[in-house]
Amino acid sequence: MNMKNKSLISINDFNKEELLQILDLATYFEQNPHQKILEGYVVATLFFEPSTRTRLSFESAVNRLGGRVIGFTDAAVSSTSKGESLADTIRTVSNYADLIVMRHPIEGSARWASEVASVPIINAGDGSNQHPTQCLLDLFTIRQTQGTLDHLDIAFVGDLKYGRTVHSNVIALSNFQTTFHLVSPEELKLPSAVKMHIKSNNLKYYQYTQLEEVIPKVDIIYMTRIQRERFADPIEYERVKNSYTLTKKMLEGSKENLKILHPLPRVNEISIDVDADPRAYYFKQALNGVYVRQALIASILGLA
Amino acid sequence: MKSETRKELIVSAIQNGTVIDHIPSYAVIQVMRILNLINTDLQVLFGMNLDSKKYGKKGIIKVRDKFFDDIEINKIALAAPHATLIEIRDFEIISKKQAEIPDFVEGIVKCFNPKCITNHEQVRTRFKVVDKEDLRLLCHYCEKITKNENIEFI
Numbered sequence: 001m002n003m004k005n006k007s008l009i010s011i012n013d014f015n016k017e018e019l020l021q022i023l024d025l026a027t028y029f030e031q032n033p034h035q036k037i038l039e040g041y042v043v044a045t046l047f048f049e050p051s052t053r054t055r056l057s058f059e060s061a062v063n064r065l066g067g068r069v070i071g072f073t074d075a076a077v078s079s080t081s082k083g084e085s086l087a088d089t090i091r092t093v094s095n096y097a098d099l100i101v102m103r104h105p106i107e108g109s110a111r112w113a114s115e116v117a118s119v120p121i122i123n124a125g126d127g128s129n130q131h132p133t134q135c136l137l138d139l140f141t142i143r144q145t146q147g148t149l150d151h152l153d154i155a156f157v158g159d160l161k162y163g164r165t166v167h168s169n170v171i172a173l174s175n176f177q178t179t180f181h182l183v184s185p186e187e188l189k190l191p192s193a194v195k196m197h198i199k200s201n202n203l204k205y206y207q208y209t210q211l212e213e214v215i216p217k218v219d220i221i222y223m224t225r226i227q228r229e230r231f232a233d234p235i236e237y238e239r240v241k242n243s244y245t246l247t248k249k250m251l252e253g254s255k256e257n258l259k260i261l262h263p264l265p266r267v268n269e270i271s272i273d274v275d276a277d278p279r280a281y282y283f284k285q286a287l288n289g290v291y292v293r294q295a296l297i298a299s300i301l302g303l304a
Numbered sequence: 305m306k307s308e309t310r311k312e313l314i315v316s317a318i319q320n321g322t323v324i325d326h327i328p329s330y331a332v333i334q335v336m337r338i339l340n341l342i343n344t345d346l347q348v349l350f351g352m353n354l355d356s357k358k359y360g361k362k363g364i365i366k367v368r369d370k371f372f373d374d375i376e377i378n379k380i381a382l383a384a385p386h387a388t389l390i391e392i393r394d395f396e397i398i399s400k401k402q403a404e405i406p407d408f409v410e411g412i413v414k415c416f417n418p419k420c421i422t423n424h425e426q427v428r429t430r431f432k433v434v435d436k437e438d439l440r441l442l443c444h445y446c447e448k449i450t451k452n453e454n455i456e457f458i
């Protein structure tokens with residue numbers, strides 16, 4: 001696939017071959033992270049809502065390739081706060097940058113921006129809809145730890161109902177014969193539309209409410225945060241929160257190749273005694289985000 | 305024959321043009337909106353709560369000297385799934401067409417997701433019809449489904 005001048009909006013725009021092609025290019029940047037191929041290029045990072053982690057990852061990717069970054073980190077300082085439409089902001093910034101990375105709380109905003117911009121857009125999160133670079137870095141990390149994406153047993157743990165990352169990952173992994181192990185409280189189960197997607201690919205999924213029983217079965221545990229605001233009853237939240245905390249002790253009896261991932265920031269889903277364990281992989285996962293973003297920026301600008 | 309005559313009194317016959325029949329009465333105005341018949345110079349006659357053998361009550365629209373293309377016809381299928389379009393020339397029926405649910409719907413339905421960009425900025429809505437039986441529309445922007453029971457026309 002030629003990504004030159006194309007926007008990256010949704011993981012659903014990619015088939016299996018295209019996903020693998022991006023991951024291969026990211027592997028190349030993992031081996032050669034410092035290259036000055038972006039000399040003279042300007043990338044705008046427009047964060048209409050703050051997300052320091054994602055923004056730093058993108059800016060690191062641009063800087064390591066020798067490019068320059070302009071932008072803002074929060075809508076309060078942009079002209080949006082004066083009532084300017086997103087379309088007008090995007091058209092204006094198109095004049096100043098070769099590529100726009102944007103994060104916006106409104107769903108579908110990135111697709112809309114890509115239709116009015118004269119330069120390509122990378123979606124760095126549009127509300128609860130899509131965050132394709134997160135999904136790609138997760139796939140990259142899973143492949144890096146297991147040597148393959150095919151035929152893995154993968155557990156997703158926590159808020160599977162509202163977790164955009166989980167939905168995108170499940171949909172993307174359905175290309176690779178994954179068996180899904182879904183661990184969540186009753187009220188935060190994976191939506192039936194996403195389960196339908198698994199079924200329509202003739203794949204299996206198993207649902208659990210207890211974290212312990214899934215640990216010996218899987219190659220990857222993907223932990224996610226459970227947010228207090230998802231619960232009407234605060235007591236219920238406290239109960240659930242504690243039963244989905246992964247501790248080092250729980251990892252006894254796991255497969256040798258097990259790796260633990262988390263999109264970060266972590267709150268208390270993973271006990272800090274896990275951090276030093278060789279199965280903990282979430283900080284390396286964050287580093288991989290830089291390689292994946294380097295690969296995407298370089299191919300969209302036609303430099304790789 | 306007698307009931308035919310009575311019907312003609314309510315909605316008179318046209319020499320040339322299109323009769324849109326079998327519209328649910330409540331959808332008549334909607335269909336007129338979709339076909340841009342509200343602010344038009346065309347002669348438009350319409351009726352509601354007319355007797356129908358098939359549906360009990362029905363709505364009907366007659367437009368003088370106007371013929372619709374398939375794209376326009378299919379747009380009204382969302383509001384009136386059983387609508388029949390009858391083309392008339394010199395008081396003779398020359399064709400009957402059934403409205404069919406189209407593959408894509410643009411600019412006529414609202415996205416049900418309040419957090420969708422189409423509900424925040426001036427963006428023309430665009431949907432892919434992912435289920436024609438049970439009418440489910442996938443938003444091109446927010447990627448959420450608007451179901452049959454939630455369809456609201458712009």
Ligand SMILES: [Zn+2]
Nearest residue numbers: 415420443446
């Ligand atoms: Zn929408």
